[in-house]
Amino acid sequence: MGLHPEGARRMVELARRNLGEVLDAGAEITALSANALSRNEAQDHYNAAIRGMMAPGERIACAPGCAACCHNTVLAAPAEVLVIAAWLRASLEPGAHAALLDRVRGAAERDRGRPVRGRVGPCPLLAGRRCTVYPVRPGACAGHLSGSRTACEGDLDKRRRGLPGKPIPIVPESAEIAAAMRLGADLAAVEHGLQADDVELAPALAAAMADFEGTFEAWRAGREVFAPVASEGQPRAADRARAAARTLGITAPVR
Numbered sequence: 001m002g003l004h005p006e007g008a009r010r011m012v013e014l015a016r017r018n019l020g021e022v023l024d025a026g027a028e029i030t031a032l033s034a035n036a037l038s039r040n041e042a043q044d045h046y047n048a049a050i051r052g053m054m055a056p057g058e059r060i061a062c063a064p065g066c067a068a069c070c071h072n073t074v075l076a077a078p079a080e081v082l083v084i085a086a087w088l089r090a091s092l093e094p095g096a097h098a099a100l101l102d103r104v105r106g107a108a109e110r111d112r113g114r115p116v117r118g119r120v121g122p123c124p125l126l127a128g129r130r131c132t133v134y135p136v137r138p139g140a141c142a143g144h145l146s147g148s149r150t151a152c153e154g155d156l157d158k159r160r161r162g163l164p165g166k167p168i169p170i171v172p173e174s175a176e177i178a179a180a181m182r183l184g185a186d187l188a189a190v191e192h193g194l195q196a197d198d199v200e201l202a203p204a205l206a207a208a209m210a211d212f213e214g215t216f217e218a219w220r221a222g223r224e225v226f227a228p229v230a231s232e233g234q235p236r237a238a239d240r241a242r243a244a245a246r247t248l249g250i251t252a253p254v255r
């Protein structure tokens, strides 16, 4: 069972309005961070509700310490990357920040030029099988639930051995909610002239950690601050937002 179209439209509009208010007020990093925190709190709330409503025989296998899914390339919005960089800057001592930046750069270098499907390394934000930025993790991570830990670990094992991965029984409702909230945020960013394209987390985060003020101010000024992944067949955020707005009957201006 997927999201009802009217429910999806409302979710998109809510996310668009929430982020739009932050951007109207000058896109301060504290407000962007609060927006990301409340977005993930909402997603966690929906995930718990989905878990509670599952039919007999269905289940969500995700649990703390389970992290096979954190061995995939993560795509995120530029605003999500900047919020994570701000979170790390505020929460880590300089030495720990420098060590993590080395790890993030190493992950970006490890994956540079390799097709996404051929990558199996851990996300550099994973430590002791836990996400170190869990409260502000990208929406794509927050909305990724699976019905089978065995399938996730089997997929990772096969990819590590250079074989094609296994299908993961993801929970579609959770992914659809994450996609709706991301679309609303993309609409708000596009309408404010800000880059919203999917970017690879590791290289973008390396840039944002190395020069937070420079990347943040460039993004706020409407520059394309991180390399988009459009070259790998992803539609640009503005095109995706316009098409989805038409499909959902959202009529207010989308630039």
Ligand code: SF4
Residues within 6 Å of the ligand: 061, 062, 063, 066, 067, 068, 069, 070, 144, 145, 146, 147, 148, 149, 152, 153
């Ligand atoms: S998606 Fe798979 S690997 Fe990730 S927490 Fe859930 S069951 Fe574990």
Ligand code: SF4
Residues within 6 Å of the ligand: 069, 070, 071, 074, 123, 124, 125, 126, 127, 130, 131, 132, 133, 134, 137, 138, 141
């Ligand atoms: S950001 Fe966190 S949840 Fe997402 S892949 Fe990295 S460690 Fe896992």
